[in-house]
Amino acid sequence: MASASDKVIITCAVTGSVHTPTMSPHLPLTPEQIAEQAIEAAQAGAAILHLHARDPVDGRPSADPAVFDRFVPRIRDATDAVINITTGGSTRMTLEERLAYPLKAQPEMCSLNMGSMNFTIHPVARKYAEWRYDWEQPYVEGMEDLIFRNTFRDIRHILKVLGEDCGTRFEFECYDVGHLYTLAHFVDAGLIQGPLFIQSIFGILGGMGADPENVVMMKTTADRLFGRGGYRFSVLGAGRHQMSLLTMGAVLGGNVRVGLEDSLYLDRGSLARSNAEQVRKIRRILQELSLEIATPDDARSMLGLKGRDATGI
Template identity: 85%
Template sequence: MKNSQNKVIISCAVTGSVHTPTMSAHLPLTPEQIAEQAIEAAAAGAAILHLHARDPVDGRPTADPAIFDAFVPHIRDATDAVINITTGGSTRMTLEERLAYPLRAKPEMCSLNMGSMNFSIHPAARRITQWQYDWEKPYVEGMEDLIFRNTFRDIRHILKVLGDECGTRFEFECYDLGHLYNLAHFVDEGLIQGPLFIQGVFGILGGMGPDPENLVTLRTTADRLFGRDGYRFSVLGAGRHQMPLVTMGAILGGNVRVGLEDSLYVAKGQLATSCAEQVRKIRRILNELSLDVATPDEARTMLGLKGRDAVAF
């Protein structure tokens, strides 16, 4: 299982829970917009679609299963992409809220943050003087005093109720080097079996910085913990660091993640008009590097997924 010899999986994180409507008019908020952008991203080459939900009235993050149900089945019917449902939700959601839809949907894949951490973009509020909705400013500023919680017990619970009982596999989100060691702990406990899909996250305030050296450190540490053939890795670069870091990750033998959850831009000072625009850009870069892009079914084989017919939506 040598990553450098395999095709590159493109993941697309469509909307997330961090950015707010004021930050970009192109951020998908309604079920129709989320579905449209996800389907376009899949057509552009994304094999995995990482999905959050938004309140269609004002765009705030929500864990409401009814809202997920308004777009997830539509995406399933329109594309063969792997549907990856967040278990992270937002820093304001309880574990029960975050798991409400994944436990109902039993998807092929879910994201799983591998530790509790400070997670914030509160400095971004200083650059905005006029907000579209009243909730946005206190939401962004309030991140300064919030922690994203995923304790060892929380992670163990998610692995049991989603992994063991639903057959869901995970995108293990590692925002810091210690998260790799947390992952190794659960592997050593026998609670996680390979193939591992590690998502290195760089550039979030509270986690690893976007320095290229950190990417190399993450890669070499994962090699020591799991063996080069014991995992697959992917790279997520936040904000303006998106394209340089994911390109470096691909050169190092990894996979890539783009999307408006991770960055609102497609180039310096240029807002992306859609997630598909970012997918098309990274696909062009991969093609120039003579790297082949994985189809959804190839991604399923590479990651050992249970298949689209085994989900509950």
């Protein structure tokens, strides 16, 4: 049997803030739906659950701690998965809004985007003649003129108030090679301690393209900056690139992230009916490659997490 360090961590990003209700009837929107799909994803093999909140009435992204409190404790009680709360929220949220629930919950993990960037799916709006809710079309089209903000000062603030003060560790979301150098800057400054968990993201307009060569480039750059034993590499492929890039990342020794935040599909032209469907699919692929799947406790050991009992959830 492989040691924990040789196993593959499956992260599942359950709902996100990019896709809108019109795009899939299976996208979880209410606290009940988010909890149900997150629990099923954990049962299917996801060791880490990456969580956003949505307005229970119309599904728009929400940073309201009261909404998070309607599903996060339920997930905690039903699974032993690592709960990972977004600090990204959406491009329309302030830093204070994005940090409101993470600071309350003090979770084992939070996501942390390693830079300000253009982040958009606005071309997708052309696919839809009708929208389920009035907010969706201007929300998607408006991404063309918005920037996701995470300045060096913002990142330093998050590292202090969540990392240093709360003992939370991070899923460092890197959308381009420059984000790796930003991460290295904070490591060199002594503000981040290993082991690092680097989530390399491919296929988002405004970030790195979903080319196999880019996966290799990110991996070799991280090797150079942090040393091959100094970090954990993970791959996120957006949209139709999900499973192929994840498979490549696993072959390179990395971990993987699935979920309806990242792709609404299971196969070409076939919407995923749940997050768990994607977890089960990547789990089958990994097992066919003779790779073992990390349990939540394996992930805690591999990433040096503080443990569930030290959180405010």
